[in-house]
Amino acid sequence: MSKVGIITQARMGSTRLPGKVLRTARGISMLEYHIRRLRASGLPVVIATTRLPEDDAIEQAATQLGVACYRGDGEDVLSRYYETAVQFQLDTIVRVTSDCPLIDGSLIRSAVDQYVTAANPQQYISNGIQRTYPRGLDFEVFSFQLLAEAQHHARSASDREHVTPYIHQNRSGLVEIEQVVRAADASLYRVTLDTVEDFALLKVLLEQYHADTLATDELIRLLEQHPELVAINAATEQKKYDFTT
Structure with missing residues (x-):
C-alpha cells in the first residue's frame, strides 16, 4: 500500500510579506487555517520549513497544531522536500504551499484517489498546469x-527553489501529466497570500464570510456574487515565476 502524505512548505522570510503565514484572522493564523483545510483530506500533513533561526516560529506553530515538521535547507527547497519524504517514508507526495489558507482538502483527496487508482509512478497530477481554479487552491501529486x-x-537554482519544474516540464521524457480541470473557469480569482492586498481579502473572507467553512464551489460562488471583494487584490501581480511555466 502506497504511503501518501502532504508536504507543505512554510517559512517566515517571505520577500513581499514577511511572517505572512502567522498573520491572523478571527485570532487564528493563516497557517492554522491551511492545516485545518488540509486535514479534511484525511491524509497526514508535514510542514517543511528551514533551519534558519527565524523559522523556529514555524516549528513552534507546528507543535501547537500537532503537525509533524521537518527542517531543511533554506534555499534548496527541492532537497527539503526530498529529505522530508525520506524522513516520513512517503511513496506518494502531495505538494502544497502554506500561503493557501483556503486550500480544499476534499479536492486534494479526489486527485489522490485518482492517482492511487492509476497506480502509475510516472504520473503527475496537478490543477495548476491548465489553471481553472482560483490561485491559492494549487496542489501537485507525484511519486x-x-x-x-x-x-x-x-541542476539550476530555479529548479531547486521551485521543486517540481524537472517533473512537470517532463525533463526525463517519461512523465505522464494529468490535469485537474474545473468545468467553469475560475482562474481569475486570487485567494492566495503573498501581499498586503491578498491578506486584506483573506481577512474579510474569513472574518465576515467564514470562508474556511466553504467548499471550493461555494467559495467561487461567493466571489462571483461579490465583485467588490475580488477588487481588493485584483491588481496584484503574481511573481514572475509560476510553476506552470
Whole structure:
C-alpha cells in the first residue's frame, strides 16, 4: 500500500510579506487555517520549513497544531522536500504551499484517489498546469520516484527553489501529466497570500464570510456574487515565476 502524505512548505522570510503565514484572522493564523483545510483530506500533513533561526516560529506553530515538521535547507527547497519524504517514508507526495489558507482538502483527496487508482509512478497530477481554479487552491501529486529523479538530476537554482519544474516540464521524457480541470473557469480569482492586498481579502473572507467553512464551489460562488471583494487584490501581480511555466 502506497504511503501518501502532504508536504507543505512554510517559512517566515517571505520577500513581499514577511511572517505572512502567522498573520491572523478571527485570532487564528493563516497557517492554522491551511492545516485545518488540509486535514479534511484525511491524509497526514508535514510542514517543511528551514533551519534558519527565524523559522523556529514555524516549528513552534507546528507543535501547537500537532503537525509533524521537518527542517531543511533554506534555499534548496527541492532537497527539503526530498529529505522530508525520506524522513516520513512517503511513496506518494502531495505538494502544497502554506500561503493557501483556503486550500480544499476534499479536492486534494479526489486527485489522490485518482492517482492511487492509476497506480502509475510516472504520473503527475496537478490543477495548476491548465489553471481553472482560483490561485491559492494549487496542489501537485507525484511519486517519490519522480521526486528522487528531480533531486538527483535538477541542476539550476530555479529548479531547486521551485521543486517540481524537472517533473512537470517532463525533463526525463517519461512523465505522464494529468490535469485537474474545473468545468467553469475560475482562474481569475486570487485567494492566495503573498501581499498586503491578498491578506486584506483573506481577512474579510474569513472574518465576515467564514470562508474556511466553504467548499471550493461555494467559495467561487461567493466571489462571483461579490465583485467588490475580488477588487481588493485584483491588481496584484503574481511573481514572475509560476510553476506552470
